[in-house]
Ligand SMILES: Cc1cc2nc3c(=O)[nH]c(=O)nc-3n(C[C@H](O)[C@H](O)[C@H](O)COP(=O)(O)OP(=O)(O)OC[C@H]3O[C@@H](n4cnc5c(N)ncnc54)[C@H](O)[C@@H]3O)c2cc1C
């Protein structure tokens with residue numbers, strides 16, 4: 001699974017609501033690097049020098065049949081805007097695949113709960129499809145502030161049972177993911193919870209898992225400069241001291257964190 | 260073909276003038292998926308201290324216009340870990356490997372250098388004198404002539420091979436510091452380390468870095484670095500190694516024309532992992548286009 005630096009052409013771009021954008025990309029070389037793991041990320045150089053440093057973005061989905069990857073990006077600043085403003089047919093300069101991935105080895109028939117908040121659902125789609133392929137039961141809790149942000153809920157449906165929560169009660173169950181009765185029911189049978197979203201949400205999910213004795217992995221989004229383990233900017237404090245999220249993460253078992 | 264090899268003296272010869280800046284290139288291995296490390300003149304590994312250090316709390320970096328602030332704070336596993344675990348993996352490479360040495364006391368610096376002197380394939384160390392001097396209330400060694408020459412003299416006793424000393428730009432007269440370290444026994448001088456800076460997240464009403472202030476690097480600092488290299492190269496006799504914001508061959512050539520014998524590529528490695536090779540090839544192309552046979556023809560012409 002060697003890291004590569006190559007150009008990817010935008011084959012399809014979908015502007016979604018709430019400033020989200022879904023990009024489908026194909027490598028200029030024609031071939032994707034082998035063995036991309038769900039939970040890994042890419043580092044994209046924003047076009048036209050919009051930013052100096054690359055921007056880390058999770059791999060949303062990988063299709064080895066067509067050699068395409070997709071990314072789900074929320075516009076929040078210069079880098080994400082410049083990337084999402086590029087039209088179809090243009091190329092992005094990308095380094096990938098980076099970081100580790102979510103655990104995938106569970107007993108057949110086990111249940112895994114995926115919990116995503118906002119753009120944090122991005123790395124969970126590929127994981128949901130991989131788990132389903134392996135005969136693992138997947139239950140998903142998808143939380144957002146409002147219905148506009150539930151941009152990829154349909155995409156998850158083929159792979160899992162889906163529970164939706166919104167803070168403003170505009171769709172699904174009102175409240176936060178950890179308030180949902182469904183989530184608490186799911187916890188009873190789960191082999192593991194795998195979560196990505198805003199910090200406070202991941203901490204609440206981690207606390208609920210601890211209380212129920214359920215294993216839990218979270219995907220962190222620390223600020224990064226190199227994405228390669230060279231600069232030591234992205235560290236998270238763990239039981240083993242400061243470690244790089246870009247190489248030893250972004251996925252961590254909560255037992256390793258000091259939360 | 261242009262002749263690119265450089266002799267920095269006291270046993271340090273580079274096949275070309277392109278080195279990497281400490282703290283931006285890990286231990287080289289992080290970049291081996293992207294470039295052939297043996298094409299480099301050499302690489303300088305992460306700042307190493309006598310004992311392991313945890314570094315500063317997160318957040319440690321912020322992007323700024325054409326640059327970045329960092330406050331990594333010398334996180335490393337200590338010199339013995341380097342000797343036992345990292346050196347054996349990289350020592351066989353056909354390129355120069357320099358270890359960047361930091362410390363919190365003169366004794367620390369000297370002891371770290373002494374331990375490294377047992378490693379046959381390390382022909383040079385780079386002394387980072389921008390570290391706070393704990394005895395002097397935390398003021399960096401490299402900000403006074405006395406502090407700078409004290410640490411360089413002590414390491415000179417402990418380290419028999421090539422001693423490169425890296426200067427902090429956060430001083431009133433860079434030339435005076437350069438003369439002091441040359442007098443204390445430096446074989447070459449590299450500059451610049453990061454410029455002290457600060458940035459505020461106004462939405463959250465707090466600084467971006469956990470340490471409030473941090474070190475600025477990247478293209479934003481390049482004109483300051485070129486000016487300082489020019490001033491130092493005019494003043495000292497030992498070779499000067501220039502760095503600060505180099506992204507392209509042209510940037511590197513600015514430093515060489517200002518008097519640098521070699522250059523280091525730092526923050527640019529984060530932007531493009533093949534930056535070092537790009538810089539090298541662009542220097543070659545420039546020389547070919549201008550009919551330059553040796554960099555000596557243009558070094559220090561300003
Ligand atoms: C491993 C990893 C995976 C990620 N996956 C995705 C993804 O799939 N989709 C997506 O839209 N975003 C993802 N992010 C977050 C994304 O990297 C940032 O939103 C982006 O870097 C912001 O860049 P900008 O230039 O647009 O905004 P900036 O102008 O740089 O920042 C705008 C705002 O975004 C915040 N921000 C900046 N960088 C980060 C960061 N690294 N993490 C969190 N917040 C940040 C800033 O604090 C600021 O408030 C991921 C981050 C990491 C570390």
Ligand SMILES: Cc1cc2nc3c(=O)[nH]c(=O)nc-3n(C[C@H](O)[C@H](O)[C@H](O)COP(=O)(O)O)c2cc1C
Pocket residue numbers: 231232233280281282283305306307329331333359387425451452453475476477478480502503504505523524525526527
């Ligand atoms: C993330 C980071 C870590 C650094 N760590 C060190 C270090 O350990 N020792 C050192 O002497 N300089 C360190 N530096 C300074 C660089 O080596 C270099 O002097 C500076 O970044 C200017 O060059 P540049 O603009 O090309 O990056 C670090 C710089 C960065 C950005």
Ligand code: FES
Pocket residue numbers: 223224225226227228229230231232233234235244245246247
């Ligand atoms: S971002 Fe540089 S080490 Fe992780």
